Amino acid sequence: MxxxxxxxxxxxxxxxxxxxxxxxxxxxxxxxxxxxxxxxxxxxxxxxxxxxxxxxxxxxxxxxxxxxxxxxxxxxxxxxxxxxxxxxxxxxxxxxxxxxxxxxxxxxxxxxxxxxxxxxxxxxxxxxxTAVSMLGIPGLAAYFGMINIGQPKKGDTVVVSGAAGAVGSIAAQIARIKGCRVVGIAGTPQKIDYLEQDLGLDKGINYKQTDDMTAAIKAACPNGVDVFFDNVGGELFDAVFANINEHARIAICGQIADYNAKNPPQGPRPMHMLIKKSARMEGFVAYDFMEEFNDAKKQIGEWYNDGKITYxxxxxxxxxxxxxxxxxxxxxxxxxxxxxxxxxxxxx
Amino acid sequence: MxxxxxxxxxxxxxxxxxxxxxxxxxxxxxxxxxxxxxxxxxxxxxxxxxxxxxxxxxxxxxxxxxxxxxxxxxxxxxxxxxxxxxxxxxxxxxxxxxxxxxxxxxxxxxxxxxxxxxxxxxxxxxxxxTAVSMLGIPGLAAYFGMINIGQPKKGDTVVVSGAAGAVGSIAAQIARIKGCRVVGIAGTPQKIDYLEQDLGLDKGINYKQTDDMTAAIKAACPNGVDVFFDNVGGELFDAVFANINEHARIAICGQIADYNAKNPPQGPRPMHMLIKKSARMEGFVAYDFMEEFNDAKKQIGEWYNDGKITYxxxxxxxxxxxxxxxxxxxxxxxxxxxxxxxxxxxxx
The missing domain is CATH 3.90.180.10 (Medium-chain alcohol dehydrogenases, catalytic domain)
Known part of the structure; x- marks a missing residue:
């Protein structure tokens, strides 16, 4: 039949x-x-x-x-x-x-x-x-980028760009679970509501309605930025980067601002600041951590079933x-x- | 008296x-x-x-x-x-x-x-x-940048810029001791001789006499670059960076090309490549590792007394x-x- x-x-x-x-x-x-x-x-x-x-x-x-x-x-x-x-x-x-x-x-x-x-x-x-979202590669990228690269400690300030997206929303919630002050960046009022109401972040910033993002990040992160989980790149990166603390960890997950660029995008060189702050910037894909996939899925699944994480x-x-x-x-x-x-x- | x-x-x-x-x-x-x-x-x-x-x-x-x-x-x-x-x-x-x-x-x-x-x-x-050179901050910066950040493994290809300088010359020799293929970049024929004859590096590249540094690095590093210890920055950085391998480690020690710049220097954004290669870029100063200073001095002193390292x-x-x-x-x-x-x- x-x-x-x-x-x-x-x-x-x-x-x-x-x-x-x-x-x-x-x-x-x-x-x-x-x-x-x-x-x-x-x-x-x-x-x-x-x-x-x-x-x-x-x-x-x-x-x-x-x-x-x-x-x-x-x-x-x-x-x-x-x-x-x-x-x-x-x-x-x-x-x-x-x-x-x-x-x-x-x-x-x-x-x-x-x-x-x-x-x-x-x-x-x-x-x-969810096998291709929260419990799939996006959720795993969020998990490993935040846990293994960002290494958030309780009380740290964490900024996530693209925070309402598939990866950013999970990454931001993991930082919240870890006891961090979490600031999410997104580009519509609906997304900001989602960040603050549904995901429970401390602050959402609508970059499309903000003239001076560097100042906005500074205001939202009075103690500076310890972990930056970047999905976006471009000038949004620069604005957060200008506010990093000593020993900051920057997980470079995506650069959606640049994916369609015909030529390699130019920007301020970050090296001097990396030295000044003894900071680390690391690119990754979820597959770098393939051996830990099952443990991570189990953890995300537990958080989900405990109501600590939503998608x-x-x-x-x-x-x-x-x-x-x-x-x-x-x-x-x-x-x-x-x-x-x-x-x-x-x-x- | x-x-x-x-x-x-x-x-x-x-x-x-x-x-x-x-x-x-x-x-x-x-x-x-x-x-x-x-x-x-x-x-x-x-x-x-x-x-x-x-x-x-x-x-x-x-x-x-x-x-x-x-x-x-x-x-x-x-x-x-x-x-x-x-x-x-x-x-x-x-x-x-x-x-x-x-x-x-x-x-x-x-x-x-x-x-x-x-x-x-x-x-x-x-x-x-040597208390302010090989056994001082320059030697310690070389040691921690290479060992703790670069993490060279036997058989890795390591590139050091400013390789004839106070820090670079020690960093390059440590990579050589660790069994790596070591390529040093410097800017005079005398320095290239020093790199190849005195420091025992595999290859010295005179960037002032090289038109296409990206191609020169590629030729000198047929297996790509696993560790890049950068003292210089600017376009020299870009040339090495274009040749990095998956999981490359980039120790940003100095940016002498940019120190005198009046405005933040611009360059190609490295983020996309960091993702593509799952690579890490980390700034540091020797003082980040202060608790390990004595052990490092002892190790450098031993290498010196064993004739493995010169300055x-x-x-x-x-x-x-x-x-x-x-x-x-x-x-x-x-x-x-x-x-x-x-x-x-x-x-x-």
Whole structure:
């Protein structure tokens, strides 16, 4: 019965039509109608449910040599991103029809994937979509960036930029749990409400309504900034950086202000200040801490179930809206994790 | 007998005549003839022997709020720097006439200082002048920047800028001792010879005779750069930074290219690359590691006595040449530690 339904529905994919120059536009992507795949031994046929779009994917769209992890998207090949999916056919003993799984999958409605590349989602722990948000790479990036790099101590002042986003909102809450004064930066009144009311931060600053961000940070952080978790970069970075304390730790998680830049952005060199303050600036991705993933997920899950941490997802519905959801990340409208709901769970 | 001699010699000091704007010139300093001091209880009267001049002192000359450590020089007050001196009169049980001591003293030929601010030099360990070079703050900065921040592992590729200088020459040798491929950057043929012949580095690069430093670093570091110990900053930083490996450690020790800049220097923002490479950039001063000073001195002394590490001092003679020696630091002529010999040891 399911197979009939499946065959009636067309399979579709989204490929990289061209390397974007500067801002990503709709013509970066191309939709193809493709065959419904069959699964081979040790593969499962999966149906995409929630597809994640992340600012960091912007770098994978550029022309140039691939990185060590093989992240770069190739022309006329499907884009990939973290996805929650459901197994609808299985040629593996480890997965059965109906299982919810996650992994980095192609932007395809249906695909057959090796069981090496998928992991099960436990639907009893939290809503399944969190496997690509709070309990996925964004939550893990927040956790390791804040805990391992930021090393917040009770009483520290912590600033998080992009604080209403998928990563920033979790990072800021972890700092709050650790007993820090937490100041979040975001760009709409709704986001500031979210930071102060829902996330319980000490202060939200709307950078779009602030003329002198350096002064605003100074006012919000009378004891200076001990930890800076930066998702944004650019002049917002400079404003926070001007207020760092001795031995400050700066976790560079994202630079959304610069991802669409055609040329390497210029700015004040930070080195002199790093010496003056004996401060540390460290870039990272969640995968740097892969061996600690399970412990971190367990901790975040505990905080969530204890009501200490909350999350928000910004859902757009429909496979056809994936490019728009990605492009929308850079206009700063999403509160929480931006993702696309592609299909409902099926009952088997 | 000594007192007679002392009284015949005039005492002199050098004060900050004005805050320099941009490059330091002779008129930044003023010489005063002053009284010969008398020492009070728990003080010693000392005679300066070797006075250290260091690029990092440039920042202390600027107008503006003092830093936490109280380093800033004040108008019409004597400049201070690390100095090796001899006790010629003592009102302390802990020090006797003839003892060699070091500390951060005023640019005065004679001065009386509290015994709280001086430490004895052991003349049997190494030449006494090393108390402000290899076994002083420059050597300690090299040690902690390389060991604690750079964390070089056997087989790593390490690049040191300002490699023929007081700090860089020690840092580069420590990396060599740790089994790394070490590439040193300097700016004269004599310095390159020094790096390759005397310090035993794998490769010296004369940046003044190299058009494309990024390509030159790439050629000298076929496996990329794991540790970058930076004394220079500016475009030299950019050239090395373009070649860093995943998980690179960048110890920001000095930025001599920028110390005389009137405005905060601009350059390509490093954040994106830090994320891409999961790399770390950390500023520091030797005093961050004060609790480990004795262990580090012992280790450097052992390497020296085992012939594994060597040092060079660039001596200028005469108290009247201190300003010129300081100014000369920024023209890049000194090989090894720049200091001024002010007087000979006396026999008592």
């Amino acid at each position: 399911h197979n009939q339904e499946q065959n009636q529905e067309q399979n579709q994919e989204i490929v990289l039509a061209k390397h974007p120059s500067g801002t990503v536009k709709a013509d970066t992507f191309k939709f193809n109608t493709i065959d419904m795949p069959q699964c081979q031994d040790n593969e499962v046929l999966i149906k995409s449910l929630y597809i994640s779009v992340d600012p960091g994917m912007r770098g994978f769209m550029d022309k140039g040599d691939d990185d060590a992890a093989g992240n770069k998207f190739k022309l006329n090949k499907p884009i990939t991103s973290r996805t929650v999916a459901q197994v609808i056919d299985s040629k593996s003993q480890d997965f059965k029809q109906g299982d919810i799984v996650h992994g980095r999958f192609a932007w395809q409605k249906y695909q057959s994937v090796s069981t090496d590349h998928i992991a099960k989602v436990d639907p009893t722990l939290a809503p399944i979509s 928000k997802e910004h859902l757009i519905e429909g496979f056809e809206h994936i490019p728009a959801a990605f492009i929308g990340l850079f206009s700063g409208e999403n509160i929480g994790k931006q993702m696309v709901k592609v299909a409902d769970i099926e009952e088997f | 000594h007192n007679q001699e002392q009284n015949q010699e005039q005492n002199q000091e050098i004060v900050l005549a004005k805050h320099p704007s941009g490059t330091v010139k002779a008129d930044t300093f003023k010489f005063n003839t002053i009284d010969m001091p008398q020492c009070q209880d728990n003080e010693v009267l000392i005679k300066s022997l070797y006075i250290s001049v260091d690029p990092g002192m440039r920042g202390f000359m600027d107008k503006g709020d003092d830093d936490a450590a109280g380093n800033k020089f004040k108008l019409n007050k004597p400049i201070t720097s690390r100095t090796v001196a001899q006790v010629i009169d003592s009102k302390s049980q802990d020090f006797k006439q003839g003892d060699i001591v070091h500390g951060r003293f005023a640019w005065q030929k004679y001065q009386s200082v509290s015994t709280d601010h001086i430490a004895k030099v052991d003349p049997t360990l190494a030449p006494i002048s 060079k001092e660039h001596l200028i003679e005469g108290f009247e040449h201190i300003p010129a020696a300081f100014i000369g630091l920024f023209s890049g002529e000194n090989i090894g530690k720049q200091m001024v010999k002010v007087a000979d040891i006396e026999e008592f």
